[in-house]
Amino acid sequence: MDPRIQQSLLVNRREFFGKQALGLGTAALSGLLAKDGFAAAPQNNRLPDLPHWKPKAKNVIYLFQNGAPTHVDLFDYKPKLIEMHGKPVPDSLFEGKRFSTMTGNPKGKVMLSPVEPFKQRGNSGSWVSDFLPHTASIADDLCFIKSMHTEAVNHAPAISFFLSGAQIPGRPTLGSWLSYGLGSESENLPAFVVMTSISKGTTCGQIFYDFYWGSGFLPSKHQGVKFSSGGDPVLYLSNPEGMSKNLRRAQLDDISKLNEIKLKEFGDPEIATRIAQYEMAYRMQTSVPELTDFSKESEKTLAMYGPQVREPGTLPTTA
Amino acid sequence: MVVMTTPAFILTWLILGADPAQINFSRDILPILSDNCYSCHGPDEKARKAKLRLDTQEGAFAKSKSPGAHIIKAKDSTKSELFQRLITTDEKELMPPPSSARKLGKNQIELLKAWIDQGANWGKHWAFEAPIRPNVPVSTSDARTSNPIDSFILEKLKAEGLKQAPRATRETLVRRLYLDLTGLPPNLVQAESFINDNSPNAYAKLVDGLLASPHYGERMVWDWLDASRYADSNGYQGDNERTMWPWRDWAASAFNDNLSFKEFTTWQLAGDLLPNPTIEQRLATGFNRNHMINGEGGRIAAENRIDYVMDMSETMGTIWLGLTFNCCRCHDHKYDALSQKDYYQLFSFFNNTPVDGGGGNPQTPPVLEFSTSEQLLKKKQLDSSVGKLQSQVEELENKIFPREKGKKASDSEAAKDYSKESKDILSKPAGSRGKAQLQQLAKAVEKSKPELFLILNSLIKTIDERDNFSKLMPRVMVMEELPKQRETFILNIGNYEKPMAKVGIAVPAVLPQIRKADSINRLDLAQWLVTKENPLTSRVIVNRFWQQFFGTGIVKTSEDFGVQGEKPSHPELLDWLAVEFQESNWDVKHLVRLIVLSETYQQSSRLDPEAKEKDSANKFLSHGPRYRRPAWMIRDQALAASGLLIPQIGGPPTRPYQPQGIWEDATFGNKRYVPDQGENLYKRSVYTFWRRIIGPTMFFDTPARQYCNVKLSRTNTPLHALATLNDTTYVEASRVLAQRELLATTNKGEVLDEVVIENIFRAILARKPSNEEAGILSAAVKRYQDAFEKDAEAAKKFIAVGKMPASTAIDSKKLAAFGTLALSLFNLDEALNKE
Incomplete structure (x- = not known):
């Protein structure tokens, strides 16, 4: 592991997003991943042969925008569409094909040109619609991949395909593979963290299934940990009512002392892991709220996320 | 056996560390072929x-293109192309081709040579x-044995x-056994009665008592x-x-009644097809209907049905x-002798229900x-209210x-100004209008015919009430067979x-077939599974019960007994148990009893240094x-130890505490999740109510x-x-447990x-603390109490967690301190573990 990023055990939010982590969905915590064996020094749990080259990326942030205008209205410029505007859908698009009730049969319908005009942007000359004025202004910083498609006609199977490579649930998802292959460098947070938006309006009312971030046939420690949008970001993160941080510390010290006796007597290395995991739980109780608390961010920073930044469950808050 | 004396042979012998005479095709050779060749x-x-198959004897021993050579020529590796290509x-x-990234190890190659x-x-x-049934090894050591399980393990x-x-x-032992057999810990009296029972059959008595517990x-x-895949919601x-x-x-209850696993199997897979089924x-047969149901808009019914x-x-x-x-939904199996045709012939058995x-x-x-008789009565009353309102609507x-x-x-002159939709609705008798139609009609007459509007509204309300009530009336989806067998086809990549080709109804060709002259159905399949000729069922089932008691199966991959699955760690023991299970008429309690009475099961889980070095994963059950x-x-342990547990058996799903939202x-x-x-x-x-898309949060490491x-x-x-x-x-x-123990001692003067x-x-660990532990605990409780003395409000908050009210007879700071102590103890490795 790169010693430069190995250092801090207790990360703050800034550090975490800035230099830590090498997992999907920003956060990464090898710690979550039970290390087989002992309460070890930080290590990133990656596969021995990986990475194949010195990585530049320190973390992967994958924003999945579920529900949006179509690509032909955003960044996939199709001049032919403009040409054919108002004309009936050509036979070649539906003949010999079956359509589900979800997609509908286009027979007898007319073609529609992009709703807003497209222009070429920046030095790269990428086509971006006027729909996306801000995106258009940073076109040179972006990489557009236009070759992706799914065969699914419905949200859930299509998303499952996007995230796992298969329409049918049960395969490991992107983040799980990264956690499995590259491990993580943070000791205080899970390697693969998922945050979802809960606003019905911006998600087409689509439900998030946990197989979207499942680990499939990989060990379950590689599955995404969902930070919830209301209440505790991680389930059961807060101490019970009336239990102070100091008291919890004292309690964990006592649990640890008793577990040490057991370890000495029984020799089961899993006991050592348990002791380490309880310590990690304690550290998460501190680091996760810091991670998800942006009350200390400056107004200027917050303004960059737009006006919805303080509405829980919206994309700006989650981001 | 062929005796060979070449130096190469001696080398092989050394590498293998075993007598090559014992090369076993299925154990030693097949896995190599499967891993490296079968794809x-x-x-x-x-x-x-190259039209070459190595998974059948015919294919593997066929003539090869080189003159005089075969793919495998017995006793002659020089004339065996398979070996020469390695x-x-x-x-x-070279085989496997370097591009495949598969490569045989040197000793694997030597092993193949020796085998040929x-x-x-x-x-x-x-x-x-x-x-x-294999012979039980004769134990020569002075180790403890109580039944053949131990003999196999000791060998x-x-x-x-x-x-x-x-x-x-x-x-x-008492805690291990209570938790393993009932999922609940022993209470103090139960633990004591075993610990102090000096009769020679104390342990067996305990086992029998627990097997009889509801x-x-x-x-x-x-x-x-x-x-x-049982759950309380559809999924999707x-x-x-x-x-x-x-x-x-x-x-x-079938487990409690010790229903033979034979019946357990036939009833669940095909109880409906038994003569005059009860x-x-x-x-x-609800077993088969536990699958998810996809009610998404736009889904195609025929596709769902196939799913x-x-x-x-x-x-x-x-x-x-x-x-x-x-795997065989889409193609022939890559490793096991199962074809896509086998899959769809098996599919046929289930392809005959009325579900569309x-x-x-x-x-x-x-x-x-x-439903209960009260529920049925109420439903009848609601039905009749709906009926009455419908006739009132018609009269009006x-x-x-x-x-x-x-x-x-x-058709009435009075209806001529109504919209087409409204007329359509009016043309139907009131009893055959859907709820949406009733609402639409109500809207249409709201201003003009207020008396009709009112009565339509109360009809809608009553229908709602009836439907909501009806949804909660328990109805179990079960199996039925269509009179005429649906045709089954192989589906191209499962679509x-x-x-594609039409197939019949049959069990996989590699397995013994169902012997019956007439046409066969789901019942024949169920009965075939539990015949003694079936090589898999008894092994697969005893392996899972073994897994339940030892944490890992004798075959570690309890989900895969195919070529790619793991080999059994104790093959003879597995077979002995499988045959014993069959011959006991598939008696589950008998099997469980054998397992828990074995000395192997009763061993201490303490890892001595030797075991730690040679058997840390406990593969050999040392x-x-x-x-x-x-x-x-x-x-359940926490609920039982604290006395909070309501031990009522069965009933509708419950909604215990879960985080808000x-x-x-x-x-x-x-x-909305509203706790009960x-x-x-x-x-x-x-x-606990099991919602498929978001399972109960308090159960970690559980399947979805x-x-x-x-x-x-x-x-x-963490x-x-x-x-x-x-x-x-x-x-x-924790607090309720502390409260009980504090109250139990308050009447006894200075405690x-x-x-x-x-x-x-x-109460939690069924044993007394050692002196060292007791020292830590009493220092802990003092520290906790000091903390709460300094913050009395915190103590009040802590003891108010949960719906069970705190006793006012105990000082809240003391209760909070002991509650914290109990919480620490519930979190000890020993409390969380099987030990």
């Missing part, structure tokens, strides 16, 4: 290269040969240079529910609530046969009604829309709309198993119950620690804290 030269015809230096000839030169004995994959231990561990202490079924059924979007719980209760036998049938067949294939049939796949009704017929419409006899209200208990059992978050508020009040908070975990799952997952993460440290259930149980500490400790 191109295996069962999958479409993937097969050692050639010509890259173009010895005569290349061919055989079947071990799991496809019916088990034969292996000896071969590995390991020793049996001493027996666990009585304190450990809680035994609740424990045993959990793994069955995971395998049967909408995730409507279903009422399959009478099936769940039946399954638990209600119970039909209820059992359901696939789920039923694959679930059967995993649970009883331990085979990965799902349409809609998301969580009570899709055929169903069995399980007759007045408002006068017309000739035999004509419809919509419902791409049928010590007792030690692993974290399932999350549901940890919750847990369903809302996943469903945009469409489903009162007793339902404290019932056993097995009754979306598909069949037979393999337990066991991880060790998220688990957070749950058992902070979940209301544990905090409340030392040490006594209370010891009682709490024993």
